[in-house]
Amino acid sequence: MEIIPLGDSALIVRVREQFEDAPDETLDEVRRVFQLLQRAAIPGVIELAPAYTSVAVFFDPDAILKTNRAASGAFEWLGTRIHSAVAGVGDRRRARRKTSPVIEIPVCYDREFAPDLDAVAKHAEISAQQVVDLHSTSEYRVACIGFVPGFTFLAGLPRNLGTPRRGVPRKEIPPGSVGIGGLQTGIYPLRSPGGWNLIGRTPLKLFDPFKNPPTLLHPGDRVRFCAITREEFESF
Amino acid sequence: MNGLVIRAGFLTSVQDLGRTGFRQFGVSTSGALDSFALRVANLLVGNDEGAAGLEITLGGLHLRFDDQRMVAWCGGEFDVQVGSRALPAGHVAHLKGGDELKFGRAQIGCRCWLAISGGIDVPVVLDSRSTDLRASFGGFEGRALRDGDQLSLAEFRRSETGATEKISSWTAPHDWTSPASRHPNLRFIRGVDWNRFNDVPIQRFTRDEFTVSADSDRMGVRFDGPELKREDETDLISEAVAPGTIQVPPSGKPILLLGDCQTIGGYPKIAHVITVDLAVAAQLRAGDHVRFSEVLLADAHCLLSERERDLERFRVGLGLQRS
Numbered sequence: 001m002e003i004i005p006l007g008d009s010a011l012i013v014r015v016r017e018q019f020e021d022a023p024d025e026t027l028d029e030v031r032r033v034f035q036l037l038q039r040a041a042i043p044g045v046i047e048l049a050p051a052y053t054s055v056a057v058f059f060d061p062d063a064i065l066k067t068n069r070a071a072s073g074a075f076e077w078l079g080t081r082i083h084s085a086v087a088g089v090g091d092r093r094r095a096r097r098k099t100s101p102v103i104e105i106p107v108c109y110d111r112e113f114a115p116d117l118d119a120v121a122k123h124a125e126i127s128a129q130q131v132v133d134l135h136s137t138s139e140y141r142v143a144c145i146g147f148v149p150g151f152t153f154l155a156g157l158p159r160n161l162g163t164p165r166r167g168v169p170r171k172e173i174p175p176g177s178v179g180i181g182g183l184q185t186g187i188y189p190l191r192s193p194g195g196w197n198l199i200g201r202t203p204l205k206l207f208d209p210f211k212n213p214p215t216l217l218h219p220g221d222r223v224r225f226c227a228i229t230r231e232e233f234e235s236f
Numbered sequence: 237m238n239g240l241v242i243r244a245g246f247l248t249s250v251q252d253l254g255r256t257g258f259r260q261f262g263v264s265t266s267g268a269l270d271s272f273a274l275r276v277a278n279l280l281v282g283n284d285e286g287a288a289g290l291e292i293t294l295g296g297l298h299l300r301f302d303d304q305r306m307v308a309w310c311g312g313e314f315d316v317q318v319g320s321r322a323l324p325a326g327h328v329a330h331l332k333g334g335d336e337l338k339f340g341r342a343q344i345g346c347r348c349w350l351a352i353s354g355g356i357d358v359p360v361v362l363d364s365r366s367t368d369l370r371a372s373f374g375g376f377e378g379r380a381l382r383d384g385d386q387l388s389l390a391e392f393r394r395s396e397t398g399a400t401e402k403i404s405s406w407t408a409p410h411d412w413t414s415p416a417s418r419h420p421n422l423r424f425i426r427g428v429d430w431n432r433f434n435d436v437p438i439q440r441f442t443r444d445e446f447t448v449s450a451d452s453d454r455m456g457v458r459f460d461g462p463e464l465k466r467e468d469e470t471d472l473i474s475e476a477v478a479p480g481t482i483q484v485p486p487s488g489k490p491i492l493l494l495g496d497c498q499t500i501g502g503y504p505k506i507a508h509v510i511t512v513d514l515a516v517a518a519q520l521r522a523g524d525h526v527r528f529s530e531v532l533l534a535d536a537h538c539l540l541s542e543r544e545r546d547l548e549r550f551r552v553g554l555g556l557q558r559s
Contacts, residue, residue: 004428007480007508008536012428019473034260049259049476051500056476058259061511061537062544073534144474145262146500149371153474190371207261209361209373215261 001086003079010058011075013037013082015089019052019143020183023155026053027141031220033086040085042078043067050219051144052155057082102139102222105187107178108233109136109200116166116197120180123163132227134158135199140185142221150189150207150215154223157185169195176201178225189215200225203236238302238389239352244382245296245339250356250375251349252288255364259499265479266366266374268349269454269495269518272543273310276412277351279551280308280328282392282558287355288365290381292348294521297339297381305331305389306353310408312345312416312519321403326413328404345416345519354392369454370496406557408550416519422492422509423531427482429472429504437464437488441506441528446490450522454496457520463488466504474502480509480517482528492517510536512543 002014015033016026034050037057044064049056057078064074072080109117109132121128140154147153162183170193173179177188179196188194189206202225206216217223228236241248253274254267268274268291275285290297295314308328309316316323317338323329325348331337339348358365358376367375376385407413430438440462449458465488477483481493483503492509493501494517509517510531520526531539 005425005508005533006428006476006505007478008425008510008533008540009480010476010478012475014475047257047259049499051475052473054473054475056259056478058256058478062541065537065541074537075533144500145260146474147262147498149258149262149264149368151262192370207371209263209368209371212362213261214258214263214362219260 001083003082005075006056009061010056011078012054012056013086014054016053019155023143024141027143027155027220029089030055032089034219036086036089037082040081042081042085044074044078051146100220100222102224103217104224104226105202105204106228106232106236107136107200107202107225108228108230110230110233113177113201114199116179117199120161120163120197120199124160126160131161131199134161135185136225136227138224140223142217142219142223143184144219145215145217148188148190148192149209152186152206152217152223154185157183159183161185163197165195166197169193173198174201176203176206178202201233203233238305239387240300240302241297241381241383241385241387242300242336243296243298244380244385245292245294245298247293248297248381249291249367249369250288250358250365250381251291251367252365253286254495255362255366255368255374258362259476262499263362264368264370264497264499265495266368267364267495269347270311270349270415270515272412272512272515272547273415273518274349274351275547276326276408276550277308277310277349278355279554280326280408281306281351281353283351283353283355287351287390288358288375289349289351289356292339292350294346295339295341297350299337299387301331301333301335301337303333305392307331307337307350309348309350310413311348313343313414314348315340315343318403323403324407326407326410330402342521344418346521347518352389354390357388357390368496409546415515417516420516420520420524421527421529422513422516423536424482424507424509424528425531425533425536427505427507430506432466432468432504433464433484433506434467437466437506440464441490442530445525445527448520448522448524448526449489452520452522454494456494456497457492457517459490459492459526461489464490464506472502472504474500477501477505478508480511480514481505482507482509494518510539512536512539
């Protein structure tokens with residue numbers, strides 16, 4: 001485990017170097033580090049931000065220096081506290097895998113919502129229906145949330161559905177759009193620009209700033225898409 | 237109603253010290269791009285440091301007040317008028333009902349922060365009154381101000397100070413109230429991916445001058461000038477970025493991220509501008525020439541702590557003056 005400064009008021013705890021070779025294990029470990037750091041409530045730490053292989057720790061260096069007056073710097077002091085908080089996290093014997101329930105996301109793969117379904121099918125050399133079947137029967141995990149508030153990057157896309165991002169990103173993508181970008185799939189929660197291939201749309205509201213937590217999905221969550229008809233979409 | 241926006245100007249938004257605690261959900265910091273300037277302005281008018289104020293970009297804001305208020309602003313070099321009198325940065329103006337406040341164009345720099353006694357009364361969304369302009373929530377209806385908007389101001393409890401001057405003769409320290417420079421220099425510490433760049437881009441980055449591109453906004457400052465190409469073109473795994481991060485996309489043209497930046501990114505991070513210099517970064521505008529100079533992490537922390545001590549003394553001094 002490596003701890004690297006991300007400027008003077010944040011640092012990155014890099015839990016693993018690789019993601020693709022063991023996505024599930026890596027996400028479990030990142031999640032565990034996130035939870036241990038949260039529980040440790042280290043004074044001066046403001047917030048934590050998990051990603052694929054790392055957890056970023058945002059802190060107030062002045063608060064740390066003021067309360068500790070340690071001979072070592074704020075970064076060194078915090079590094080030591082982080083190391084002891086997450087000691088043993090990679091120990092497989094102790095890592096008990098807690099399988100979280102699978103969250104179902106209804107998606108309408110109707111043509112109108114799926115302008116790039118044919119492009120994905122062509123790239124995978126299968127039919128559009130097969131793309132829908134594959135996409136809606138696989139299990140995914142939320143690797144991280146970012147890009148715009150609530151945008152979920154989902155790992156676990158069947159390899160043959162992997163499709164490069166569009167050469168020219170769209171200027172505006174409707175909220176709820178489900179897309180494929182490279183080896184990932186994800187959901188656009190807000191009207192935003194974007195370069196992923198759009199294959200469907202969910203009627204669910206993925207980001208609501210007036211709720212706390214503001215997102216429906218959280219990093220580490222297990223997700224499955226279930227295909228719904230246009231009528232079901234409209235009556236949601 | 238306590239304030240009427242007669243002219244909103246180029247881009248004016250309600251901001252406080254930013255939104256923290258929601259990065260894991262992809263929510264950006266937002267907030268005043270120079271949060272220190274807003275803190276100083278707030279202290280000057282007797283507010284809590286974190287009260288919501290206005291961030292004014294390139295000027296043009298014109299307000300009329302309904303009731304008695306104190307106002308102060310910090311930031312770039314703007315011509316600001318209270319009626320027919322000039323209000324320089326860091327001075328406090330005592331306004332009465334009907335008074336108007338006008339921001340002209342920026343001479344140097346591009347942004348300033350206006351604090352109004354009581355603070356701007358907009359709903360708290362995800363623990364902050366800041367406007368998230370990209371995701372359209374928080375602040376004033378989740379958007380920048382428009383001509384004709386009516387601003388509610390919070391009740392101001394402080395008893396009258398008995399000020400006799402319309403505009404205070406005293407002021408806050410000049411380098412706090414006016415951080416913009418004609419020759420900006422940004423101090424940085426080495427980035428997470430510093431070692432992925434070889435000698436040529438590193439020398440360019442630390443020795444050459446970069447020009448601020450017109451394609452810059454609250455998300456980030458883009459630079460033209462020397463290209464910082466990497467030899468190793470392997471894709472990186474996305475991880476956290478923060479305001480101050482300088483990332484280098486494949487074009488080789490660096491981008492300095494500011495308060496509205498996204499929470500994660502996959503471009504290599506060559507450097508991070510230190511927190512105290514974000515005040516300078518927030519003033520960069522198209523055509524400015526910028527240099528970068530390296531400092532050590534411990535020095536960045538010392539500079540930040542010193543500034544906090546100085547602000548603490550200033551706060552105590554203000555209290556004594558008003559008691």
